Amino acid sequence: MKKSKFNKVDYFDRYDRIMQFNKNKDSYIHGWYPFVEGYSKEFIRSIINELDYEPKHCLEPFVGSGTTPLELQKLGIKCSSFEVSPFMYTLAITKMETSYNTIDYELNLSLLNESLTQTIEQDIETILAPPNFRTIVEKPGLSKWNFDKEVMKGILDIKHAILNIRDNRYVNLFKIALASILLDVSNLYRNGKCLSYKKNWDKSKLTRRQVHEIYLNKLEAVFYPDIVKLENCSNTHELFSNKNNCILGDVRQNISHIENNSIDLVITSPPYLNSRDYTDSYMIELRMLDYIKNYKELQEHRKKTLRSHVQIKWDEVQPLDIELLKLAVDKIKEYEDQFWNASLLNMINGYFEDMNILFLNLFNKVMCGGKIFFNVANSAYYGVEIKTDEIVAEIAEKNGFLINEIREARKIRPSSQQKDDINYLIESVIVMTKKG
Ligand SMILES: C[S@@+](CC[C@H](N)C(=O)[O-])C[C@H]1O[C@@H](n2cnc3c(N)ncnc32)[C@H](O)[C@@H]1O
Structure with missing residues (x-):
């Protein structure tokens, strides 16, 4: 197997448990709602502790349950954030409210x-x-x-x-x-x-x-x-809140609200390329709390989500010009007659196109010397591994970021269909800097 051009570092001992929200299930405010797909407040603290500068304005493009802005507000650090799901948005801003008594x-x-x-x-x-x-x-x-x-x-x-x-x-x-x-x-x-x-x-x-x-x-x-x-x-003491810095909507459409060169830190975890639609996982909350009232609203909501699932038919996309991606796509194509969904390849290509859109924007928003901690996981389809960490690192590099290292954080179990070919998939944290 070809060696990665990026510096991969073993963080299994340091990161493993802190990459999971479960660690915070009983924590102050974080524990209000059991969110599966988040990381922990300890992950945020570990980043702040290792920085050799004091961040003033962080960006979290995929706020989820609000772990990043909530933990940063306790440290008095401003964090602008985005969330497409009205339920997740309400969850995050409710946790960021500081004026309860x-x-x-x-x-x-x-x-x-x-x-x-x-x-x-x-x-x-x-x-x-x-x-x-x-x-x-x-x-x-x-x-x-x-x-x-x-x-x-x-x-x-x-x-x-x-x-x-x-x-x-x-x-x-x-x-x-x-x-x-x-x-x-x-x-x-x-x-x-x-x-x-x-x-x-x-x-x-x-x-x-x-x-x-x-x-x-x-x-x-x-x-x-x-x-x-x-x-x-x-x-x-007076409590600082990031509530009003959280925007409901698709980050790809709304990131323009952030001033150019104003961000000195990004901490985030986008949806993984695992064909999981958050709309499905949180359907009960979306329906019972009246965030989604009918099928039409459901489809409209799905259209705004990152292309990490096949619950909607996206426009045809060509793969980005990245060798690792093209190789994976070509190999998966060999199984086209077995595809459980005809849009599978288009989802993969769309996902990385979304990553490209994101990094193109991040380059404008992040100031020189600003750092990004980007949590992703690799995926597998038909026994073919998609090295999301390396592909995303390459996309970021093409958009002007210097890749410091890829920290291998956790080994995750592949789905039952992949188990025979792949023992585990790596979840990592890509650390990068905007060159100045
Ligand atoms: C992995 S979760 C983030 C978890 C978060 N770091 C935490 O600890 O709670 C990804 C989030 O991205 C949101 N999302 C998906 N597509 C989006 C988009 N286009 N714009 C903004 N948020 C989006 C999902 O609804 C989900 O809440």
Whole structure:
């Protein structure tokens, strides 16, 4: 195998666990919602600690659950960010809000509780209809459904109670708390790329009141202690927030809002080239919280996402002029008659074209000497490995960045179809600098 032209460094011991969000599942504010595809706050801290300058303005093009701007705001560092999913955007800005306090929290919580006590007496579905998707709730003629009838009533009670709240900060907070229990009370679990039915999903039955209790317990055990802590912090010093620096929308379209040469640090992790559509993985949250109301809105949303999946038919794209990419594409093409989706090659080419668009823009936004920490993972289709780390490094280099090194961070298991040919895929962090 040809040796890489880039300097690859073994970071398996230093990075492995901190590349996973799971490490923060019980952490202050980060733990409000269990996000699978993120990295940890420790990863952000490790970058700040190793820099030989004090960053003033960071950019996070794919904010996800908000790990980067949230951790940076604790250090008083400005971070501009983008997120295409309205759910992820709400999650990120809710976590970045710093003006919560216990008095307002308790006041709004008592309004919420009052409403829950009143609606339990009523037929909630006549007040608030369940989202209009075929299998979302138990009904005659369905063999499987996402939520049992009583569970849906419990969720609608909570949604209705949130509608009574006037303070937008607490509307968002209570929505995120609801999002954080949705899968637990549903018949589904997140199974890699999609949602699958839990084992014995049709056996365990929750009552409407039990759904309220799970929700209220979550607020009390997870959210309230963090609000107390946040309030204590704000009593001792003024808290800085990156909330207003987060933009909802496609970064490819919106990055023009960032001033040229104003960024001295980029920390990010784009969607991986693994044909996973975040819209599918977070469908329950998008539907139940009314971010996506019908199929048309779903497709419109998908069109704005990075081309890392085949859930939408993208325009025909030619591969970039990069030898490693062309070799991989040619090899995968040999399996064309077995493709599980005809758009597979076009997705691969589109993904790297998106990377090119991103780096073209980043070159204008990053100032000379500014550093980028870019977390990617390699992929495999039909036993052919796509070395995303090296291809992205080459794209960045062509756009004017100096590649310092590729840090090999973690070995990830390939999908079951690839296991016979490929033992593991590497997840890495490409470190680069804008030459000055
Ligand atoms: C790997 S996640 C980021 C995780 C994040 N670093 C964290 O720790 O939470 C990638 C995110 O990119 C978002 N995304 C996909 N296409 C996008 C686009 N065109 N513009 C902005 N965000 C996009 C996805 O919705 C997803 O939330």
